[in-house]
Amino acid sequence: MRDLVLQNAPSTAFGSLMAILAPYMDFCIKETSSTACPWISKKPQRPEDQGQARSNGRDRARTASISKSAACVMGPPDPGSQANYTSVLDFELLGVTDVRGLQLLLFGVLLVTYLLTLLGNLLIITLTLADHRLHIPMYYFLRHFSLLEVGFTSTVTPQMLVHLFSGSRTISRDRCFAQTGLYFILGTVESLLLAVMSGDRYLAICHPLHYSALMTPSACVLLVLACWGTSVLVLGVLCAWMFSLHFCGPHVLNHFFCDSTPLLELICSDTRLLQLVNFLVAICTLLSAVLLTVLSYGCILRTVLCMPASGGRRKVFSTCSSHMLVVSLSYGSCIIMYLNPRQTGQLTLNKGVAFFNTTLSPLLNPFIYCFRNELVQKASRDMLLRCRAFSSKIFTWAAELGVEKLPGKPSLLEEFTSVQDGTASQL
CATH class of the missing domain: 1.20.1070.10 (Rhodopsin 7-helix transmembrane proteins)
Structure with missing residues (x-):
């Protein structure tokens, strides 16, 4: 690649510049897959591309070398380009x-x-x-x-x-x-x-x-x-x-x-x-x-x-x-x-x-x-009292209906009545 650039470069200031950049371009081509030019990716070739590459391999190699060298010199592509958009899942x-x-x-x-x-x-x-x-x-x-x-x-x-x-x-x-x-x-x-x-x-x-x-x-x-x-x-x-x-x-x-x-x-x-x-x-x-x-x-x-x-x-x-x-x-x-x-x-x-x-x-x-807030505090206390009264009513109602009665055991109402009778007899 360096010999190709030096042969085609005119004997002017541009030729001198290309002579200086030629070693760097060869280095970039060799290190394409490494960290030297990470933005250049190698795409797999299709079968038809491989057949065409065999027919004119020298021309394709020369074109690829020049394009890769230009990409390495110019730097990574613009992250906002359409080619770099990915679908985020x-x-x-x-x-x-x-x-x-x-x-x-x-x-x-x-x-x-x-x-x-x-x-x-x-x-x-x-x-x-x-x-x-x-x-x-x-x-x-x-x-x-x-x-x-x-x-x-x-x-x-x-x-x-x-x-x-x-x-x-x-x-x-x-x-x-x-x-x-x-x-x-x-x-x-x-x-x-x-x-x-x-x-x-x-x-x-x-x-x-x-x-x-x-x-x-x-x-x-x-x-x-x-x-x-x-x-x-x-x-x-x-x-x-x-x-x-x-x-x-x-x-x-x-x-x-x-x-x-x-x-x-x-x-x-x-x-x-x-x-x-x-x-x-x-x-x-x-x-x-x-x-x-x-x-x-x-x-x-x-x-x-x-x-x-x-x-x-x-x-x-x-x-x-x-x-x-x-x-x-x-x-x-x-x-x-x-x-x-x-x-x-x-x-x-x-x-x-x-x-x-x-x-x-x-x-x-x-x-x-x-x-x-005093009004909210009063409402909270009143609601707590109402909840306690409501829960006591539910408990009494359940005891009266014998909801808590198990087979072979007395209900809550029966236990409460027996406790009251025992307390009265002691008095």
Whole structure:
């Protein structure tokens, strides 16, 4: 090859340059299958190609040598070219840790956390449905927020528990895309619903005379449907856009679930426009919700400071402080993760914040609302008393019917009667 290039090269500066590059070109041809030119792949020849190669082997060898040399000099092909698109069937999640002992320990902690999260949010849903004192707009929105928290944490945590327990890290493409879509849609609905809850508190405290006329049951339903419709329409389009792009690379996600940030790292084509649109959508949703919340609680604070009675101030602060704490946790984590024009390159920070947002924050929200809201505490105690009374009635009814009676043994009612007779005879 080197002699061929030197013979055909003119006696000019170009010839001198080719004389210098000729040894390098021969080296690249010899090391095609090694690490010298890893982007050059050897394709198997078909039978007809082999017959044609025998007929004009010298010409084909010369052409192949020149093309391989040019490929080695020019470097690897563009990763965004159509020839390098591959069909991705699954992804591999790196998770939180590689140590097996820590994985099992984290599995136990997350399992307890997930069960407590479900229990706490389902308790709030049951209370707001069963107690007539909680049939007001504030607790109607709180019930929907608890439903969203159950769906939000169930989108990520069960899959994470399976991976930690089994040690497997693979997730299919369809499940990965479904997880990403549900994660962002439910998270956006939560952010918008928190802003609606702030507006509800503003109307209840600053305009109490117009509150019942404005916040009707139909208005509450429309507000919740508006949050869902906006989230599904906007985030559904963005997720469909991202899923329609081609993915290449090692198919490894540096995360414990399918977040958008590691997925953008694996897209072959240019994602700057997609990242810009995602950033604009995050500004429109998050900042608008944060602005509405700040303005609402600014007006609430001004109204509370003008109240003459200290008891009224304490009640208002007790009701609003819990909501403010939940808003701070939710909006703060979302702003850190997604309010960035360039969403790639900060995977480590996003992973830590996402772990808190998907596992710990849904656990804290029920306890925040239950322990800092006097009305919810009273409803919880009353519901506990009603459950105890109902269980005692069921036990008495079962004993009277002899449901617990076994063959050859007296029923509970008979045992209770004999114990009473024995006690009376002793007295």
